[in-house]
Amino acid sequence: MKVGEGLLDLASNAPDRDIVTLSPVATLVVNDDFNPGLVPLFLEASREVMRSGTLLDAAGTFPSAEPRTFELHKDAGHYYAKGLPILQRYLPFRIASLADRYIILLIPLIVVMIPLFKAVGPIYQWRIRARIYRWYKYLREIDRKLHAGSLPDALGSEIERLEKLEDELAAVEVPLSYSNELYELHMHVRYVIERLRELQRRRQP
Template structure:
């Protein structure tokens, strides 16, 4: 066993050159391969207490189970969220945005953003006073109507419907007011408004309040199919009889409404490796569905608002990456990159390791063969008869070489070559001594 360890030591020492080569290779790979995804991000949501904020809070809790920290930033709504995503400071990396808002951006800005998919439907509700008769959108022209606050998704959705009916923003009647939310609900209930638009899930407390108020009615968009065909960011949704409140049977009959979709939108600061994590966490949050969305419907690659990111498209096609199905996200993301590192490393290492054997043999034999250079020189001089007059000096040099050779260490498998060198060295020394004796004899005879 000691001899085996001795040979192993020699082999390692002979191949120490491979250590800096491997270190340089691994360093280069780590330098050029993308770093692992961060374990934090910042998300713009919406107003405190709103549907966007509630979803984002549940998403944050789900992500925290993976050790991921999601910072939530309140905002004024979809338009504000888009502005934050496009801001140069990159303070916000992901946000909830209502479908259809992308049409308010110029093409260059829209190209800077991508979608992770639709998250849930957020219907557009038009509630009106019970005494007001509404058949078409144009019936709102002489009425007092709240169409949504500036920059909100409600205003964007209502204006899209007005434009489809030939009522552009610069032709809005004086009775139409740009506010929404709780303020609009209070004005509608108090009789200061005849109708008002709202956007939010069916479970939203404000929607529930309006749906159960005896003096209000939910408008029926009987031409919903036409709107859906012309405005593809709207879905036609049927609110079944009694869906909003069974006890009060609200609405009293099946009612057609239009619904944008809340979408997750990212900018260039969002690490692409986080896409599967966010979509899968959203799926977990939404797994039970809601009053309008069946379980398993969302998240979804539709609607195609902004371009769907490649990583999101891969998730919808194949599901979670293999390692993330069985390992925590942090470990799986690191392992993914180590595998990426391993492939080119193996490509280089295989021929490198194949070269180790021949190089090792060459280095060991070089330790032996370099002694033959002097022997061959003396041997040629012997044959040519050109050796120096003082052979004792050459004998002394060879005997010194013999002493040095005794200290040379080689693996057991190469010992035969070392012993052959000993034999050849002794042979040359003996030839020199024989020649030395002959010259001494010849000198005595002449004398």
Template sequence: MRRILRDLKILILTNLWLVPVIAGLVGALFYFVAPPPPMHARMATGAEGGGYHAFAERLQAELALQGFSLELVPSAGSADNLSKLGSGEVELALVQSGQELTLSDEARDKLSGLGVMYREPLWLFLGNKVKFERLADLLKLRLAIGSPGSGTQAVTAALFAANQIDQPQYPESWQQLGGSRAADALIDGKLDAAFFVGPAENALIQRLAAEPKVHLVSLRRTEAYLARLPYLSQLQVGEGMLNMAHNTPDHKIVTLGPVATLVAGKEFHPSLTPLILEAAKTVLKNGSLLDPAGSYPAKPPLSLNTLSEADYYYDKGLPILQRYLPFRIASLADRYIILAIPLLVLLFPLFKAIGPIYQWRIRARIYRWYKHLREIDQQLYKGQLDSDIGAEIERLEKLEDELARVEVPLSYSNELYELHMHLRYMIERLIAYKRRTTTAAKVG
């Protein structure tokens, strides 16, 4: 056991040169590796109490379980959300599909779609005494078209434009109202009709669905709208789907609606994509009244750029390490593994050189003695030791004592013993040579 430990000690001491080399390479690894993604982001959510804000609160709670802080920033709606993304005020925002088309190509290229979170139906509620067939019938009514800059106003404006009714043609009876203000005015009889955009579970939509003074109507010619406004989708709402107790709607209806898209700005760290999307998937796993379970998140609209991390998530799911490890640990491991590969490529030839270098170093401890033996042998051949032969013999005997203290691994002992033999052989030669020269001197 002692010999094994001694051999191991020799091996370590022989290859100490590897320590600064490996330390330098590992230092370079930590220097060049990309910093971990931030565990904080800001998200524009629309008005408090709206559908966007409700979804953002659920997403915030889910991300908190992973140690990620999502700061919610209220806004005036989709248009305001896009503005906040463009200015860098927030990294994430929910945006109504179609709103991105209002941006310039340059501004849109700075945004990335992470995915569709859910569908946003357009609801048209009317007073019970109001009759409705098509959108043109609304021109003579007191109508709420959504608050300025809201997603509701953006959708209604697109529908009216498809009917060649542009904003300058809007009658004075139309009001730019939305949310609870429009709902209150409709229920109080101050409005004849009002548009709303939001999920079926939204508190405002549920309030109107339970209100006996208003009723929900179906939109006609939906195929014609879809052909002109491809960012919208058609939704069928079955009888009683919104409220079974009040049987709202009282018959099957068809409506249109955009989709709520989660959009990232230029300040968003792409590595956070799988974390955000997986949290959204958990939030949306049970579906909704209109969206089947497991339908969302889905790939974003083609009008937006898509991050490669989002494409990977939709095609293959979470990155392998994030399936088994917390996000923070998996993210760090991903970065170090990428740079560890070239590090291992560099280390492989270094470790491969350990054997030959170790062999050379051990043999060097033995072979350096042969240099002196060679010099003596040459001096004997040239006859240059006559005056100093006794001192040389004494020197070799001291070297023999020193050689006895030289440690080498067991596998190299045979070479050490051969050196002992050669050293003794040279001493015997010198002694014999001294005797001959002494005898020759006496005879002479």
């Protein structure tokens, strides 16, 4: 360590010339029971205290990972390489520490939830379309009877049932992106009604 002339005692000019001497290194040591989460906080506090330096040390010299007297704590190594953990840079220590713990717990949950979220879209589409397509079963039955000529002579009840179906469809609510499918169903119901009415007219004497 270099000690300049008069640095230690300016009044008595001690030392009386620039000298180079040996000096012990102050070392921050913790035992195995020390909370790892406090390591970066402890080092950051040391950095704040030593930010301006001293008469013998330049600003920003300490704390430092070198020279090593003991094995460097892994969290200390991370601090020297990258600084404070991201959360501790913006949040109070207690909140950041809790967040770190919960993030570790949330990772498995997120892994499970991602496939579930991917399945929500298809399930939602199926639910909406099921509300529309369930009416087609009845339309298909009437259409088959029309082709087979097996409809009863009195078609009024079938026409009335389809007209009630139109009223029910008017009360069905679906997202705008599925409105075209609902309107297509309206058109198909009206088409079948017109076919039944045409058949009814032909059957009249």
